[in-house]
Amino acid sequence: MEITIADSQGVRFADVSGRIDSKTAPEVENILRSFTGEQEGNVIVNCSGLEYISSGGLRALLIIEKEMKGSGRHLILCGLRTDVEKIFRLTGFTSIFTIEKTVGDAIEHLR
Amino acid sequence: MQAREWIRFAGGGEFSFYPLIRKIDILSSNSYLIGSEDDLILIDPGAIPGQADTILSVISDLPGSRQLTSILLTHTHMDHCHSLVSHPVLSSFADLAYSHVSGFEALKTEDYGVTQAKILGKRLSPTLIGNPLFTGNQEAGRYGLFEETIPCSGNLEITAYHTPGHSPESICYRIGTSLFIGDTLFAGSPGIAGIIGYSRNDLLHSLNGLKQMIAGENITVCYSGHGNPIPAVDAIRSIDLVSKQVEELNGIETQTPERMKETALFAEDLMAEIDETLTIISGRITFVSHMLEELEEGDSAGKISSVIDSAAVDDLLARYNSFAEEYRRGAHQHILLALNAANIAGKLERLIDRGGLGAVIEPWLLDHLDELINDYMTLFRGFRPIATLKDCNTTEICRTVSDSLDPRSTDQVLETISMEDFTAALALRMGRVRVVNEDSIIVCAGAEPIAAIMDPVRFERAAHTLITRCAAYGADKMALMISKTDEETVTITISTGEEIFEDGQMRYLRRAFALSGGTVRRIDDGITVAYPAGRTII
Numbered sequence: 001m002e003i004t005i006a007d008s009q010g011v012r013f014a015d016v017s018g019r020i021d022s023k024t025a026p027e028v029e030n031i032l033r034s035f036t037g038e039q040e041g042n043v044i045v046n047c048s049g050l051e052y053i054s055s056g057g058l059r060a061l062l063i064i065e066k067e068m069k070g071s072g073r074h075l076i077l078c079g080l081r082t083d084v085e086k087i088f089r090l091t092g093f094t095s096i097f098t099i100e101k102t103v104g105d106a107i108e109h110l111r
Numbered sequence: 112m113q114a115r116e117w118i119r120f121a122g123g124g125e126f127s128f129y130p131l132i133r134k135i136d137i138l139s140s141n142s143y144l145i146g147s148e149d150d151l152i153l154i155d156p157g158a159i160p161g162q163a164d165t166i167l168s169v170i171s172d173l174p175g176s177r178q179l180t181s182i183l184l185t186h187t188h189m190d191h192c193h194s195l196v197s198h199p200v201l202s203s204f205a206d207l208a209y210s211h212v213s214g215f216e217a218l219k220t221e222d223y224g225v226t227q228a229k230i231l232g233k234r235l236s237p238t239l240i241g242n243p244l245f246t247g248n249q250e251a252g253r254y255g256l257f258e259e260t261i262p263c264s265g266n267l268e269i270t271a272y273h274t275p276g277h278s279p280e281s282i283c284y285r286i287g288t289s290l291f292i293g294d295t296l297f298a299g300s301p302g303i304a305g306i307i308g309y310s311r312n313d314l315l316h317s318l319n320g321l322k323q324m325i326a327g328e329n330i331t332v333c334y335s336g337h338g339n340p341i342p343a344v345d346a347i348r349s350i351d352l353v354s355k356q357v358e359e360l361n362g363i364e365t366q367t368p369e370r371m372k373e374t375a376l377f378a379e380d381l382m383a384e385i386d387e388t389l390t391i392i393s394g395r396i397t398f399v400s401h402m403l404e405e406l407e408e409g410d411s412a413g414k415i416s417s418v419i420d421s422a423a424v425d426d427l428l429a430r431y432n433s434f435a436e437e438y439r440r441g442a443h444q445h446i447l448l449a450l451n452a453a454n455i456a457g458k459l460e461r462l463i464d465r466g467g468l469g470a471v472i473e474p475w476l477l478d479h480l481d482e483l484i485n486d487y488m489t490l491f492r493g494f495r496p497i498a499t500l501k502d503c504n505t506t507e508i509c510r511t512v513s514d515s516l517d518p519r520s521t522d523q524v525l526e527t528i529s530m531e532d533f534t535a536a537l538a539l540r541m542g543r544v545r546v547v548n549e550d551s552i553i554v555c556a557g558a559e560p561i562a563a564i565m566d567p568v569r570f571e572r573a574a575h576t577l578i579t580r581c582a583a584y585g586a587d588k589m590a591l592m593i594s595k596t597d598e599e600t601v602t603i604t605i606s607t608g609e610e611i612f613e614d615g616q617m618r619y620l621r622r623a624f625a626l627s628g629g630t631v632r633r634i635d636d637g638i639t640v641a642y643p644a645g646r647t648i649i
Binding site: 025 | 387389391393394395397398401422426428432584585
């Protein structure tokens, strides 16, 4: 699993790739928390390189979303591969998160 | 387990008999109770706590405060005797138990290999069998097998025959004209032949001796460690077949590469399906718990999230996936992947509390998970997963599938009265995440019902899985089309309206539909399954 974070033109991005499972979920949670906690604003999570997510990975994203929600902010997920999006749909998580098709759609959503 | 009762023992004498016969699987063996005026014998306590509880309950229901007088172990593989090692009550009867002396040593020294405890994921603790058999320098009897008499108080006469091969400590017990044969008839199967303790030469010798003994002692029925009783005439045929299988395995002390490769491929596809199914189940539990928290139902949310140890499930899946990744890079042999998958599947199975999960998760999803684990364990153990074929009304079955996936199907939320019932019904409703849109499935069939010979339960689960996953991929125009192509064949086509790619899940689904008794053909947007036409409509 790799996660990179960036600020670009006032928009905050986290790029997640590889597998989020029980081994890597705590790292994802910690990095996202340090990133999302630093400043105001929503965070776009680009999942186009995400190959697999376990229930622990779903929980990690949910924990960050709940922490952000307290201050009226959200994670915006985008670029989900079909098999990862399938898991979000089958678990009901599509009703918890804002999910956009592409990074461009996610930026558009912020505007 | 089927409901059972005391019956007259078929082996002769005025004995009563209480067989606990289970479906064939790797989880536990059959158990048998035999009672005379003075003795109460248990053959193989099995491995499931509920089975041991049933045995104890059957005994406590007997008049006159009867107690077990002996426990006979056909061998010390954990599916036959883990309850003797671990059950809080049965383990206290270890001093009454009989096994071959090498089984005595295996249990005493916690031998995870010979007992198959490692493969079966069972924990051992040092157990002292009270009565090790074949400790002296016996001579072989007239059938070429070592014999020893089990002492009984009354008129029961039990003879133990040492029949090594499946394991070094295998024993068959004869009572009158009945013979208890443990796993003898499974000894040559792939996944069984080659396990630790297996000996081809010993097995061939034992099978030959058993065949002579069945004829010489006028045996009428053989009671196997797994499955139903077998008339002696059929047992002899089976022994011939096992002997042939074993002879063909000449020189192989481990599994054949082809068989292990097949098992490993099956393991990969089934474990991927188990992974996804458990992720869905765990994810839905997290989802429902979160939603209840949002509704300020913190207590209920806490209870729901505790019905599954998601972290432990995730951890086991991550361990398997990590091992499978190494296997795909060529770091492990097929047999190791098969063993690893069996080990992980066994542990996952023990983490699943159907009762608790049933408060949130749809029964079919839990049945699907059971079937996946059981099918893998069945194949790994050397059997083939079984289809229960019957004459079915295909129209009715397809409508059942369609109706159960319709988001408008009724629930009980509005019918509940108490707040507690309301919250429970709400959790159940939220756990049934609907991914299939209204009116997105149609069933196309003629006016007359069409009968086919199939396993309806396997078909329904496979169809559920295919349709639900395709809906989650975005399909919203799906059809179940039934036609009688000729007098002999009925086809059911599941068309999803979207191109489906061949991947591990499709390989799994092809097998799943084939196991429902059909011949499977892929089409671009779905699957066509051809079944033999049925003769009657139920």
